[in-house]
Amino acid sequence: MHRRRTAIALSAALAAAPLLTACGGSPHAGAAAVVGGQRITVAQLESRVNEVRTAQRAAATDDAQYQQTLAQTSSLTRDTLHTMVLDRVLNRAAEEAGVGVTRSDVEQMRQGLEQQAGGSKALQSAWLQQYGVAPQRLDDSLRTEVQAQKLAGALGVDMNTTDGKAAFWTAMAQASKELGIKLNPRYGTWDVQKSSRVDARTPWVKEVTVTPGQQA
Template sequence: MIRNSSIRRTLPALGALLAALALSACGSQPAHPGAAAVVGQDRITVAAVQARVAEFRAQAASLPTGQYQEQAGLVGATVSGMVFGAVVDHALASHELAVSDSEVAQLRAQQVQAWGGEPALEQMLLLKHAVPAPEIDAFYRQQLGLQKLAALNGQQIGTTEGNKTVHQLLAQASDELKVTVNPRYGSWDPQQAVLDSPTEAWLPQSGAAA
């Protein structure tokens, strides 16, 4: 069982891990026409990216005035997150690891209790991790997956060695998938498993969510 305190440490730990991965990237091959990114044999479509952004903006718009101000980079961060999720899935599958629905449900129930209810949990994940409500289960599935990848070497995510283990596994998975990203979003560095210099001026932007 994963304790609440452990997960609450893991959430910022993931942010630290992703920040550590965010190094300068080399160029990437052009993505297939009509796709925001291509990950292995799978396409992440522009429509899917826009739908995810719309989910986020719709939920953010319901927050009290002044609680959220949209920053530049939301669309690029969304593409990066969707590609990152596919890379994590590939790394797990490569090592015959999986996260069950019951594990996700248990973790979510623990977090609902820890944060004092579903609405509070949804707001926290939206503001701190840019996770809209429909993507919460996927977010926790990824959290548990990262923990399982770290555990392959007997490590824990959030520690120096645990983060190093996960970094190496994700870089390997990213390289195997030969990720390509539409240059309008930026370029994907397989060695760092990160999207570099995303741009998004070609997509419609909303004003501040209030």
């Protein structure tokens, strides 16, 4: 499963995106994905990716280290879109299960993780390196962690067991189906049963990473 999450096993590419057609045949120009009839635009995706690239650039000790980071995270654009879509799927599944997340829930998780990591900066660094989460998105990421844990609780499943994981992802698959997810073909397709992005079989299409400062 996607590397981004712990609880649910849980750059910028491409100048001009082709039309993306959602259910019903309506064109969605400039969309990286359409989830529940709502667009995730290419511009929104690029912005999220650039946040990570900027943070990675700031964390690198020199250009050689930054280039190494770029090579290690060459799929950042696709991974980021996966995360953005999966977050919406989780939101739908959580809503249907009557699950809510409070600011206090997020703060409590953050405090615990900061103690384990050795402080706020250390936690931000760890989340950036391990999950590709920019510092300003850390609370959003932690909210998703809490939401996933609460959803598992509402479903009455243990995520440490095979049956528990299967039940959790069955709920996620149902939410994916209801949302009618469509990805821009250049980013692959969405597997409803696995609630996961799948690469398209187009080896001639290469992802181009635009680092901050390179855009026109």
